[in-house]
Amino acid sequence: MFIPSLDLADATQASLYSSLSFFGSVILQNGNVDQIKSLINQTGSTLYWAHANSSEEAVQLWDVGVLKVIFTLDTYLQIQTELADIAQDRIAIISTYDEKLKSIDVSTFIIQDAQDFSVLSEFAKQTKSCLLGHGGEKSVAVQVSNVTIESIAELQTQNLDVIVPASRLTVNVDDKSDKLNIAEAFLATAKTDRPDGLYTTMVVDEFNKALGLVYSSKQSVAESIRLGQGVYQSRGRGLWHKGLTSGATQTLKHIDYDCDGDALRFVVEQHGAGFCHLNTRTCFGHDSGITALEKTLKERKNNAPAGSYTARLFNDPKLLRAKIMEEAEELCDATDKDEVAWEAADLIYFALTKCVSAGVSLADIEKNLNKKARKVTRRPGNAKPKWEEPAVAQDTGRIEMMKYSLDDISVQKRASLLLRPIIDSTEIIGRVTPIMQKVRKGGDKAIMDFTRQFDRVDLQSHTIQAPFDPAMMELDPETKKAIDQAYDNIYKFHEAQLDKEPLVVETMPGVVCSRFTRPIERVGLYVPGGTAVLPSTALMLGIPAKVAGCHEIVMASPPRSDGSVVPEVLYVAHKVGASHVVKAGGAQAVAAMAYGTETIPKVDKIFGPGNQYVTAAKMVAQNDTSSLVAIDMPAGPSxxxxxxxxxxxxxxxxxxxxxxxxxxxxxxxxxxxxxxxxxxxxxxxxxxxxxxxxxxxxxxxxxxxxxxxxxxxxxxxxxxxxxxxxxxxxxxxxxxxxxxxxxxxxxxxxxxxxxxxxxxxxxxxxxTNHTLPTYGYSRMYSGVNTNGFVKHITSQECTAQGMDLLGDTVMRLAEIEGLGAHRNAVAVRINDLRRK
Missing domain, CATH: 3.40.50.1980 (Nitrogenase molybdenum iron protein domain)
Incomplete structure (x- = not known):
């Protein structure tokens, strides 16, 4: 078979990312861990191979979803003991042919500069005869120059796979260059004994459930790969674009063939009524089990019969949450086989209802299972304290940090100690974006709905406007004194940061440049809360806003279980002159301030820390040009x-x-x-x-x-x-x-x-301010300060003398840049001055 090799440093190959993701083995070249993780998130494939120079880098690659890590022979021999617990099918070695390879037990050998194919063929034959410990075949792949469709087929007869650079591949069947069509390269080692040359093809869904049996040709496979859809070859009607007339189209997910190479498999996402012309999901009748349940729930979500229990679950998040907790407990308490199966079925029903309600499909769940399966590092897996049995003794082991000495670690290890854990925001942004869009369109009602859903609080009003009721911010004298003293210190330091006088510089006689500050008119301050009491964050954000002179200060903080705002936070909001306090948290609060609602003013800049959903929401808002909102800084763990x-x-x-x-x-x-x-x-x-x-x-x-x-x-x-x-x-x-x-x-x-x-x-x-850049961002960001709440405006004023002295310079520079109107704006004035 052919193995594509994709160079992530070559931008011209980006057009092949989605096409190559359909295959089971793709080698990635010249990509760092973050790029590879981004590609996995973009394509959904966890079947990539990637190179690593150390065990640390390999673990990072496995953990982000890479199937197989490729080591040079020398690197592998150096770190072999460190890889003892890694499954064979996760490791490949790249090397020129060396007799040492025969004694190494990994899944794949990639031979560079292949020369003596008789020796390599014998090596490959011996390698394939030894199956992997968990089942499956070992393989030998070769890198050859001037690869052709014929050479791929020929080398397969010698038990050798062929690596093909993506620069040599195309999806265009009309390409007249020397590039290989991807479909032809894929089918070069497939077999068919049919007189018409068609390939028997099994079509399955994302769960490998058979939808039906069809036939494929080189042309149909090429079209499938080019379009990313299910396209087959009808024996009677020719090329068959599945669903073109019925609407029951298929999104292609994966394509491969069986162990003998004589049957293709298309993995697809089926849309519409189903695969079969009888309007059933499969050609073998109606669906059953969990996939049938998912289909029913999706239909119920969009068109549930009035009064149905499922409709009630979709409309009552509190009830759904209670049922999930109830069924989980009953499953934990079940003992015999039938009872466990019964309770598990109940839990799956309610859990899948939750997923469908949130727009999560079984395919999304399976995608995350595949990602988790690729990881080689494992968390301890302990339960959260509230779920631990009281009778179980708590961990009494010694609490200690890892220890290293600078003299004893390598340069690579030092570099790894500087790294923070990789944070993948793609999935979180995918969850946050629909929330932001709903708030943008639905305004106050959307805020109320999300507060009911996420904070489990049914509010009569989600906004408190100044002046605030004194009864809502009553504090004991000691707490009030502590807040007041902190307020005074923070105010004094932040006031000292303010540029009180304009900066005025005469850059040359008759040319005066100045810079002056103006407050950002409307700012939004996010104060984490809910069950927590965080007046310190309200102080750190509210005081510099007040010092800067911001005209409108909007503060948002999650409500407590009774729907009220933490009185300490409301007291600080009063002291800094906030106009509104929004009783909302998470992405919906950020969206409310970014876009504005019927009762919440739109702001120009959003400040404040929060969890990963708040951080993602701030990033979404900043990147949405329609919101015209800035944020203070990125954030990560403390x-x-x-x-x-x-x-x-x-x-x-x-x-x-x-x-x-x-x-x-x-x-x-x-x-x-x-x-x-x-x-x-x-x-x-x-x-x-x-x-x-x-x-x-x-x-x-x-x-x-x-x-x-x-x-x-x-x-x-x-x-x-x-x-x-x-x-x-x-x-x-x-x-x-x-x-x-x-x-x-x-x-x-x-x-x-x-x-x-x-x-x-x-x-x-x-x-000083406690809202600070984390995750290494202090290389380029400052913590929150007064200057973050103002903008600097420059001005310049030139006299006739300044025009005369500077005019020739500006005209010449404008000439160099070819901007005639710029030159003319000076020239007309110079001509008047010098005629006098």
């Missing part, structure tokens, strides 16, 4: 990097590490240990464990600390270099003369200098 030397206090260092580790399981904390003795470092580690087990969020810390790390090094210079490369959100300096190191800090969201400057101060009340 992080801290602590630098500690021999003068550091282990108790304080551990406390600062844990203050960030408790944010979430995906938080990362890093300790750079500068010339610490083993005893000093051991004391920090002991403090991390001892303090953590006494904290209320210890369960979260048990998840975040194990994927965090300590890196030991000899000098402060090495630590600062690593810190700047890492670009942390928070940088804490537990070192001697900490302030003297500030000139060496190039990349950080905020710096905490010395043992009495905990990160908590910046989070709440020292005066």
């Amino acid at each position: 992080e801290v990097l602590v630098i500690a030397d021999k003068t550091s206090n282990p108790v304080y260092v551990a406390a600062d590490l844990l203050s960030q580790a408790e944010h979430g399981a995906d938080s990362q904390v890093v300790l750079l240990a500068v010339d610490l003795t083993p005893e000093h470092l051991q004391e920090i580690e002991t403090q991390v464990h001892d303090q953590a087990i006494a904290l209320p969020r210890c369960d979260i810390i048990r998840k975040s600390i194990p994927h965090s790390f300590t890196l030991s090094m000899k000098t402060l210079e090495e630590a600062m270099k690593f810190s700047n490369d890492y670009a942390p959100e928070h940088l804490i300096l537990h070192i001697e003369n900490a302030a003297s190191v500030l000139p060496s800090v190039d990349n950080a969201g905020s710096v905490f200098v010395g043992q009495y400057s905990p990160e908590s101060f910046g989070d709440y009340a020292s005066g």
Whole structure:
């Protein structure tokens, strides 16, 4: 068979991405992990092969969905022990032919610069005779020059697959160049014993369920690949575009043939009534089981009989949620075989109703199962604390970070320590976008519906307008005093950032340039909330907006279970002069501020942290030119990097590490240990464990600390270099003369200098802002500050003297650029001046 090889660095090959994704084996060249992950998300295929130079890179590729990772022979021999737990069918080796290959047990060998095909044929024959441990055939592929359809077929008789560069492939059947048509290359090794030369073809759906039996020709396969649709060869009517007249079209997902090469298989997504001319989904009668249930639920969603139970479930999210929880519990309590099957069927019904309600198909679920199956790293899989049985003892193991020494790690390992976990926003954006569109079209009603669905709160009104009812923001004296003091400090620092006077520069006699600030007129502030109480975020966003003089401040925060706003947040909204507080969270709140509704003003810029859905919604809003809205910065999981030397206090260092580790399981904390003795470092580690087990969020810390790390090094210079490369959100300096190191800090969201400057101060009340760039974005973004709430406008004023002195320069530059009107605008004035 042929194996396409796709060069991701060659933009001209992008037109083949979707066509090549139909095949079971595609080699990817010159692509990094993020590009490959993007391609997998774009095409939906998890059958790609990709190259790796280390076990770390290989794990990243497997985890994003790559089927097979290709190593050079030398690399594989170096890391062979590290790959001991990886299945054979996930590994390939690329090499010139070497006798060593005979003793290596992997699924595929790719032979470069193939020469002696008699030797290779014998090697391939021996290789194929040894099946993989989990079933399936091993293979040998060759790279040859001047590949042709005939050579693909010939080499197949010698048990050799052929790699074909995508630059040599085309979907155009009329291509007159030396390129190979993809369909012909695919069929070069297929077999048929029919006199008419047609290929028997089984058509199946995404779950491999047979829809019907048809025939294919080279022309029909070429059309299928070109169009991405089901196209077959009718023995009586010629080329048959499935569904062209009936509307029951098919989207092509995958194409291959069986182990003998004498039957094709088309995997398709069937649309319309079904595959059969009798209007059934298959030629073998009506569907049954879970696919039939999905079809029924989709029909019910669009046209449910009045009063039907399924219609009630679609219209009552609270009931649907309760039924899912109820059936899940009953399944867990079931014991005998029949009871387990019965309860599982109930749970599947309600779970699939939830999926259909959210626009999720069985194919979407299977796609995610395939992605998960490709991963080789595994989470511990522990249940969330609320689902654990009270009688089960909690994890009492030691809480500790991974440990490395800069002297002992490779350059590649150092680079990997700088990386954050890959975040794939494609799926989240896919979920968020429909929510944004519904709010844009439906306005207030859509906000109310989503609040009912996601926050499970049925509101009478989702917007509070100023002035706010004092009874809704009553606070105890101690809390009010704490908020007021924090407000004063934050206000003082942010007011000092404001450019109060215009910048005026006379660049040359008679030419005066100036720059002045104006507030962004309308800003939206997202304050996470719901069950949480986060007045600190309201302060950090509201105060710079007030200082900047923004004309309208709209604050959004999820409502509590009783439909009210957290009184501390409402009090801050009152202090900063907010005009509206929107009782909504998630993507719908962002959409409300981005597009505006009947009662919520549209804003010009949105600020504030949030979960992955909020972050995705901000990105969608910013990229939608119709919304004309900006955002503060991208965001990721919270992080801290602590630098500690021999003068550091282990108790304080551990406390600062844990203050960030408790944010979430995906938080990362890093300790750079500068010339610490083993005893000093051991004391920090002991403090991390001892303090953590006494904290209320210890369960979260048990998840975040194990994927965090300590890196030991000899000098402060090495630590600062690593810190700047890492670009942390928070940088804490537990070192001697900490302030003297500030000139060496190039990349950080905020710096905490010395043992009495905990990160908590910046989070709440020292005066600096706690909304900071994470995920390495401090290389190019600042934290939220007053300047983020203003825009700078420039002006220039020229006198006659300035016109005379500068005019010739401008006219000449305009001439060079070929902009005659620009030159003329100066020339008419110069002519008047110089005639006087």
